[in-house]
Amino acid sequence: MNCDPEKGMVDLDRCPQPKPPYDPFADKKLTCWEMRRYRDRIFTDNVDLGWPSQLNIDIDWSCKENLGSLPFLRRLDELTKTIRSDGSPRCTGTIVRYHWASYNFSLLEAGFAPERLLDKRALIQKFADAELQPTDAAVSDYFERWSYESLYNFDLYQAYMVEIAKATPMLTRHYQRNFKYPEQKARSLASLAIDIYVRFAAGSFPRVSVAETSRLLGIARPARGSLDDLEALFDLDPGEDDLRMALNVALLLQRPPAHLTLLVDRVGSLDYGDESALFFALRNHRNVRFLLDRGAKIDYQNGFGKTPLFYAIGFNDRPLVELLLGRGADVNHRYVSSDKKDKFDCRYDIEHTARTPLMHAAQHADVAMLQLLLRRGARLHEVDGLGDNATAYALRADRQPNVAYLKGLGLVSPDLERQIMSDKVARKCLEEGTRRGLKDKAYDRFFAACYEAGKPN
Numbered sequence: 001m002n003c004d005p006e007k008g009m010v011d012l013d014r015c016p017q018p019k020p021p022y023d024p025f026a027d028k029k030l031t032c033w034e035m036r037r038y039r040d041r042i043f044t045d046n047v048d049l050g051w052p053s054q055l056n057i058d059i060d061w062s063c064k065e066n067l068g069s070l071p072f073l074r075r076l077d078e079l080t081k082t083i084r085s086d087g088s089p090r091c092t093g094t095i096v097r098y099h100w101a102s103y104n105f106s107l108l109e110a111g112f113a114p115e116r117l118l119d120k121r122a123l124i125q126k127f128a129d130a131e132l133q134p135t136d137a138a139v140s141d142y143f144e145r146w147s148y149e150s151l152y153n154f155d156l157y158q159a160y161m162v163e164i165a166k167a168t169p170m171l172t173r174h175y176q177r178n179f180k181y182p183e184q185k186a187r188s189l190a191s192l193a194i195d196i197y198v199r200f201a202a203g204s205f206p207r208v209s210v211a212e213t214s215r216l217l218g219i220a221r222p223a224r225g226s227l228d229d230l231e232a233l234f235d236l237d238p239g240e241d242d243l244r245m246a247l248n249v250a251l252l253l254q255r256p257p258a259h260l261t262l263l264v265d266r267v268g269s270l271d272y273g274d275e276s277a278l279f280f281a282l283r284n285h286r287n288v289r290f291l292l293d294r295g296a297k298i299d300y301q302n303g304f305g306k307t308p309l310f311y312a313i314g315f316n317d318r319p320l321v322e323l324l325l326g327r328g329a330d331v332n333h334r335y336v337s338s339d340k341k342d343k344f345d346c347r348y349d350i351e352h353t354a355r356t357p358l359m360h361a362a363q364h365a366d367v368a369m370l371q372l373l374l375r376r377g378a379r380l381h382e383v384d385g386l387g388d389n390a391t392a393y394a395l396r397a398d399r400q401p402n403v404a405y406l407k408g409l410g411l412v413s414p415d416l417e418r419q420i421m422s423d424k425v426a427r428k429c430l431e432e433g434t435r436r437g438l439k440d441k442a443y444d445r446f447f448a449a450c451y452e453a454g455k456p457n
Contacts, residue, residue: 002015003015003016022038023041024037024038024041024042025042025057028056028057028058029057029058029059029060030042030057030058030059030060031060032060032062032063032064032065035060035063035065035108035112036063036065036112039112039113040113042112043109043112043113043116045119045123047105059105059108061104061108063108063111063112065108065111065112066107066108066111066112067107067108067110067111067171067193067196068104068107068108068111069111070111070171070174072166072167072170072171072174073167073170073171075163075167076160076163076164076167076194076197077107077197079156079159079160079163079201080160080197080198080200080201082156083156083160083201083202084200084201084203086099086100099200103196103200106120106196106200107196110192110193110196114175114179114181114189114193115189117189117192117193118189118192120192121192121195134202134205134207134210136195138210138213139198139199139202141210141213141214141217142202142205142209142210142213143157143198143201143202144157144217144220145213145216145217145220146202148220148245148248148249148252150274150275150279150280151252151275151279151280151282151283151311154252160201164194164197164198167194168187168190168191168194169187169190171190171193171194172186172187172190173186174190175189175190216242216245219233219238219242219245219246220245220246220249222246223246223247223249223250223253223255223259223263224249224253227258227259227262230246230259230262230263231262233246234266240267240268243263243266243267244267244272244273244277246263247260247263247264247267247277247280248273248277248280250263251277251280251281251284251287251291252280252283254283254284254287257286257287257290260287260290264291264294269295270291270294270295270296270297271296271297271300274302274303275300275302276296276297276300277291277296278291278292278296278297278298278300278308279300279302279308279311282308282311282312282315282320283315285319285320285323288308288320288323288324289323292327298324298327298328298329299328299329299330299333301333304335304336304353305333305334305335305336305353306335307329307330307333308324308329309321309324309325309329309330309331309333309357310333310357310360312324313357313360313361313364313365313369313373314360314364314365316364316365316366316369318368318369318372321369321372321373322372325376331357331373331376331377331378332356332357332358332377332378332379332382333356333357334354334355334356335352335353335354335355335384336353336354336385351386352384352385352386352388353384353385353386354384354385355384355385355393356378356379356382356384356390357373357378358370358373358374358378358379358380358382358390359382359384359388359389359390359393360393361373361390361402362390362391362393362394362397362399362402362406363393363394363396363397363399364397365402366399366401366402367401367402367405370390370402370405370406371405380406380409380411381411388413388416389411389413390406390411391403391406391407391411391412391413392413392416394406395413395416395417395420396416396420418456421455421456422455422456425450425451425454425455425456426451428450428454429446429447429450429451429454430447432446432450433446433447433450
């Protein structure tokens with residue numbers, strides 16, 4: 001019997017048939033081992049993640065090669081997701097889940113097969129040339145414009161730029177060390193990998209908005225410059241909305257009083273927009289006083305009822321809180337009006353409506369802030385739209401000093417406290433069972449015994 005074609009006729013009936021090439025997708029699962037062994041077959045333009053309601057493939061995301069697993073990139077990932085902020089599942093559709101899966105798979109691919117980033121970049125450039133996808137410059141401009149829309153955005157943007165500056169050289173060294181790339185190639189690939197985060201954070205925006213973004217940045221950027229730059233802006237006869245944007249940017253950048261005076265004199269009322277000029281000034285006490293002296297409303301509220309006082313509390317800035325309270329800020333103001341406190345609003349993704357400054361402090365600040373608010377008249381026993389008190393906020397944020405202080409005043413939330421303790425025990429037992437390598441029934445038996453021994457009474 002001959003089975004070697006080079007030696008003559010092959011007996012097809014008696015010779016064993018050659019095995020087909022290994023298909024890592026055959027079982028609809030991708031393991032870390034398969035991604036290491038068959039990266040050229042897995043990371044291609046033809047991979048089908050499923051569309052749009054669920055993934056077609058069960059992927060192990062825990063691989064150490066995944067960029068999402070690298071400790072020095074975790075903060076960048078957290079900020080990316082915060083900026084993206086697709087909101088509550090009740091407000092989004094299946095397409096959002098697909099976008100998140102694509103983002104996570106891109107990080108996986110960039111960890112296992114970084115040279116694929118060059119192919120992806122070529123595809124992005126092709127789409128950009130066809131005006132089907134934004135250029136790098138358009139994404140950068142969009143981000144800058146977005147950062148000027150609120151103090152919250154501006155702080156996030158600044159933190160994001162700092163994190164990118166830290167992460168890029170670290171990822172460059174990672175690629176050099178693990179793939180033996182020369183420094184220039186590693187740096188180029190690292191920049192392309194960081195672009196995955198940036199583009200996901202930016203999301204999609206209409207192509208027609210690019211020209212408007214460019215125009216608005218032309219209004220905003222003189223606020224960064226000299227008084228002569230501002231005077232040149234006025235020569236262009238900007239509209240009221242453009243002047244307000246320039247003032248907001250000047251406040252975010254903490255420009256000196258002469259710049260602010262020049263803008264305020266032309267803006268008129270300071271109480272405009274979803275968040276007024278006072279919100280944009282909150283990082284600078286001098287500018288806060290300046291705006292209040294010029295008539296800014298102390299309790300101006302944004303779309304879900306948040307006033308400047310809540311931001312000051314979130315910053316844990318007691319002197320600023322004292323300043324606002326001293327000028328008449330309402331220490332018991334609530335998110336949203338009382339007739340809406342049980343309604344969920346997808347525009348703002350606020351589930352716990354009707355919260356008070358004291359609740360906000362319990363979640364975001366310290367005991368000294370709680371004491372300050374109570375001393376200035378905050379009501380201790382108020383509850384929000386879902387019935388939670390300030391102690392519940394401290395519990396959910398795991399601010400134990402705040403919990404202890406509020407419980408010492410008699411403000412308790414026993415049901416929530418038991419639930420949180422129970423969840424912690426469950427997580428600990430799950431992690432320990434995994435650490436021990438337990439499976440199936442052995443895992444279930446261990447978890448049941450572990451949880452029973454540790455659960456709160």
